[in-house]
Amino acid sequence: MIYVKNKYIYVVSKIITSMTPVKPTCTTCANEQCIIKKNRLVGSMPEYLEKKNIVLCRKGKNFILEGAPVQGLYFVHKGKVKVAKTGLNGKEQIVRFASSGEIIGHRGFGAGQFYQISAVALEDSLLCHFSSALMYEMLQHTPSLTFDLMLFYAEELNRSETKVRKFAQMTVREKVIDSLLYINRKFGQYKNLLNVQLTRKEIADFAGTTEEQVIRILSSLKKEKLIQTQGKKIGIDNVLLLSSEISEHNFFLDS
């Protein structure tokens, strides 16, 4: 391995990111909206939480394989993840994106013994892994956790059905705008650029169209000064202005 200066710094920064705190615990975790934190399981039953595994997942690594036996579920401690289904003719459909505090692989429950989705890290990410057995144990011991998880599913279901409707009724332009707004809500912007590395293809796979169409729409939006770009990075100047086009005939719905 060659220690070019830049690379060395990069590697060190990676180590710092992933290793500090060396082994994150639920007690010290900052993701307050995480379903584990919310249920105050931290104080009442640390014995369960110590059984979880911490996994460092490198960028691009596929840590949940569609069709593989369910291994339990993951929480994103820190990082960014895409969740996808491989569909007709092998075409990928990105179901959602997730960042710190969110659950991945929860569809494993109930839907048989195989994962219905695949999950890939969009950047180096730290994941908390709970085995199925551990989750079942926790759920059995804590009805309020089961109830919370149920509510979470209910909300996800609403979002998914809203998305069905969007796919059925929106034009490609609207779907792309809607996707950009979603990405903005999910990851935010840094220096006026969306704080995540996505290819046009990935945006297309999320929006339900093709790479070319996304590129065309982005070109138009740029000409109309609704967005600006720097390489593959995209920035939304005025979120309200961009959303006005789809909220006109819509009842403003999260996807």
Add this chain to the structure above:
Amino acid sequence: MIYVKNKYIYVVSKIITSMTPVKPTCTTCANEQCIIKKNRLVGSMPEYLEKKNIVLCRKGKNFILEGAPVQGLYFVHKGKVKVAKTGLNGKEQIVRFASSGEIIGHRGFGAGQFYQISAVALEDSLLCHFSSALMYEMLQHTPSLTFDLMLFYAEELNRSETKVRKFAQMTVREKVIDSLLYINRKFGQYKNLLNVQLTRKEIADFAGTTEEQVIRILSSLKKEKLIQTQGKKIGIDNVLLLSSEISEHNFFLDS
């Protein structure tokens, strides 16, 4: 009211259908797959089950209004129902169909205080209504019911996300075929005709296309001897043959 012979018989048969048994109870109910039955709540806590209301809902009646305050949830004791969301430009998107034993309005949980969907009876139907308070009471008292409801949501979520993918990737013809197969799975056939009264418009609103396209596809399918029609009724001769067209490049998924 004029008692033409045919009409009279029709009315009487309606009364028989809706009034016998006079007041259906969970104990005598035949819907074994109902989540209440499955949890053996019938034996252990009849005091809850007596608090439910039985509602007779006439054909075409809108018993859940999108946007209205959540009033609890319904089970279809006997009958057929469509569940829809009003979407962009007032266009209706039919989310799913339901028949005996199925839950309606479960999305009321967690998703705020207003129904996200509307529900309309496709024929005279008998509904069991549980108030929100009653449901919360039952869920609190019976963790296994909460768990089962959670699993139910998980499966619904899978189905919904599969549908997102279909809408994103299928052609209109495929979506119509897929919808016909779904309707067949849900309601079955009687005398080689789908056992439910749906307009072409309703099929379109479910499949995510327009009435005209559905009519065109149905014409083609009829010419190709894949289906036959009698008035507005549709019959599928050979389910496997019809499904072969979409299962070729698909992994055979329920919607």
Add this chain to the structure above:
DNA sequence: CTCAAAACCTGCGAATCCGCAGGTTTTTTT
């Protein structure tokens, strides 16, 4: 810094899909 690979962009022709318009058939009402 240089080079190769990946990602991005654009034009164009074809395929698909939509919506109107007007006519026919079926269903429902009177």
Add this chain to the structure above:
DNA sequence: AAAAAAACCTGCGGATTCGCAGGTTTTGAG
């Protein structure tokens, strides 16, 4: 049984969307 309403059907022009093909720019590795 007749009339009215609803639902069904079809042709056609236009709009949208797609996918290929080939070129340009950006990114990342050495």
